[in-house]
Amino acid sequence: MTLEETIKIVNGIETWDDPFNLKELLPYNLTGYDYEKRPVWMVDAGKLDFPSLAKKGQEAWATLEVFTVQAFLRAMKSTAALDSSSDEIREGLFVYDMETFRMEQLNHLQVLAEILRIVQKYNDLSLQLVGGIIILNSNYATQVAVSLVRPLVGRLMEKVEIYGNNRNIWLPRLLKHFSVDILPPQYGGSTNFKPLAEYG
Secondary structure, eight states: OOHHHHHHHHHHHHTOOOTTOGGGTSOEEEEEEOTTSOEEEEEOGGGOOHHHHHHHOHHHHHHHHHHHHHHHHHHHHHHTTTOOSSSOOOOEEEEEEOTTOOGGGGGOHHHHHHHHHHHHHTHHHHHHHEEEEEEESOOHHHHHHHHHHHHHHGGGGGGEEEOOSOHHHHHHHHHTTSOGGGSOGGGTOOTTOOOSEEEO
8 A cells, every 4th residue: 555545544534424423422532631741532431322333233333443543543643742853742641431331231242342343453553552541430330341351452451540430539540640620520620621622
């Protein structure tokens, strides 16, 4: 594949318009940058509604991969904002809120299998892009999901921190990475907060 063909594909994915509006099922935002100048992405992963996705059919599941690649591209571009020749920024910090995730989600095996396939396929890219993952509001369903993903991602799990629903525990941990100014109000930030980029 030539450079021109690669650029064309990348540009096509960047401007791709999701026909199934998957971002409503998995909203994510660039909230700001941490103390290491890494982009901070917050993902409302608990909202990923497997039953709704299952009802959309296999064509919708297939778009999950393009949706994932598009999100990767946006995250990679966000690392360049504070990048310099003397201070290279190649990683991001990703915060996943699992508060509304339930066991019923995991009963949709075909959708789950497709998600696991995508996780495994892009694991090498994740290892390069992910500087850290912080999971908030973990519950039993989250623990089951993590146990399914763990064998597929290997060393990526070394970058993962998992917390329950006690804000008094996870909020100080978040604030070791970045200022409260880039936190949405539901996580203890200002009511005047606005994300740098919003998808969903």
